[in-house]
Amino acid sequence: MRILSIIVFLLLTAMFAFTAHTQEVGSPQKPLRVMLIPADGGTEDGTKADFQPLFDAITRSSDLHFTVSTGQSYASVIEAMCAGLTDVVWYGPASYIEARDRGCAQLLAVEERNGASTYYAGLFIAADSDASSVFDLSGGSLALGSSHSASSFAYPLVMLRDEGLDPLKDLSALRITGSHTNSLLALKNGLVDAAGASFVSFERAVNQGSLDPRAFRVLAKSQPIPNPPIAMNTALPADIKAKLKRAMANVHEAEGIGPAAIRGYGGKRVDRYNTEAGEALFDSVISATSFLDDDYMAAILRKADAAQRG
Incomplete structure (x- = not known):
C-alpha cells in the first residue's frame, strides 16, 4: 500500500510539474500578449498585419508564443501595459517615454534599417x-x-x-x-x-x-x-525578458526566416531589431x-x- 502511495505521489508530482511547465509565460497555453499603438488608424488588418509576421517568426525561431492585437488609442495601450494587461508593446517614442516613466515599460528593441534607428x-x-x-x-x-x-x-x-x-x-x-x-x-x-x-x-x-x-x-x-520602440512589461519574469531579448536580437539571422518577416513601422522591411539600444536614444525626444x-x-x-x- 505504501509503495502504491509513493507511485501515486510521484505521478501527481510529475503531472503538476508538466502542467506548470505548459502554463509558463510564452507557452502556447499562456502566450505573451502583444499590443500595438494604432499609429495608422489601428485597424486589425493594418497595424496588426505589419507586425504579425515578425512575431510569427520569433515563435518559429524561439518557441515563444504570442497573441497580437491593436489598441483603440495610444492612451489605452499605455494604460494596458501599466495595468498588467499586456506583456509586449509597440509604442511611439513619446508614448514609450510616458510608460517608462510610470515604471511599467522596459526597452526591448528598436528597429534598424541601413544602420539607422530614426524616422x-x-x-x-x-x-x-x-x-x-x-x-x-x-x-x-x-x-x-x-x-x-x-x-x-x-x-x-x-x-x-x-x-x-x-x-x-x-x-x-x-x-x-x-x-x-x-x-x-x-x-x-x-x-x-x-x-x-x-x-x-x-x-x-x-x-x-x-x-x-x-x-x-x-x-x-x-x-x-528615434524609431518607435518595442517594450516589455517590467513585471515579466527575468528569464522571459532575457529569452525575449535573445529572440528579438537573433530572429533576422534565424534559419528558415526570410527577410520579408522582419518588418516594422508601416509594414516596412527592416534589417534587424537592435536590442542593445539604450535609453539615451530617447533623450533627444525629451x-x-x-x-x-x-x-x-x-x-x-x-x-x-x-x-x-x-
Whole structure:
C-alpha cells in the first residue's frame, strides 16, 4: 500500500510539474500578449498585419508564443501595459517615454534599417497652398494626431516653435484627429491648412490608395526621431525578458526566416531589431519636447476642443 502511495505521489508530482511547465509565460497555453499603438488608424488588418509576421517568426525561431492585437488609442495601450494587461508593446517614442516613466515599460528593441534607428515627421500642406515656409501658417489651422504621438503631435509643434510660431497664439484652430492618417485626410478634405504626420504613415496611406501624393506638399521636415520602440512589461519574469531579448536580437539571422518577416513601422522591411539600444536614444525626444509640459498640453487640448465645438 505504501509503495502504491509513493507511485501515486510521484505521478501527481510529475503531472503538476508538466502542467506548470505548459502554463509558463510564452507557452502556447499562456502566450505573451502583444499590443500595438494604432499609429495608422489601428485597424486589425493594418497595424496588426505589419507586425504579425515578425512575431510569427520569433515563435518559429524561439518557441515563444504570442497573441497580437491593436489598441483603440495610444492612451489605452499605455494604460494596458501599466495595468498588467499586456506583456509586449509597440509604442511611439513619446508614448514609450510616458510608460517608462510610470515604471511599467522596459526597452526591448528598436528597429534598424541601413544602420539607422530614426524616422521623420513632416508638416504637410495642399499642393496648391500659397505657403512657402512654416511661418506662413500663421493664422491658419493644423491637424494633429494623438496627443501621445511623437511624430503626429509633438514634433509638428516642435517645428512650429523652431520657426517662431506659437500654436496657441498664432494659429486660428487646432484639430486633434487621433492618428496620422486622419490628419492627412482632414487636409485632403480641406478641413485644415496643414497636417502633422510621419513620412512613414504618409507613404503607407499613398500605397494603400487613400491619398494622391500629387495633392500634397511637404512644408517642413523634423529633426530625426528615434524609431518607435518595442517594450516589455517590467513585471515579466527575468528569464522571459532575457529569452525575449535573445529572440528579438537573433530572429533576422534565424534559419528558415526570410527577410520579408522582419518588418516594422508601416509594414516596412527592416534589417534587424537592435536590442542593445539604450535609453539615451530617447533623450533627444525629451529635450526637443520639454516645452510640452502639463500646462501647455492642457492649453493645446482646450484650443482643439474649442475648435471642435465651434
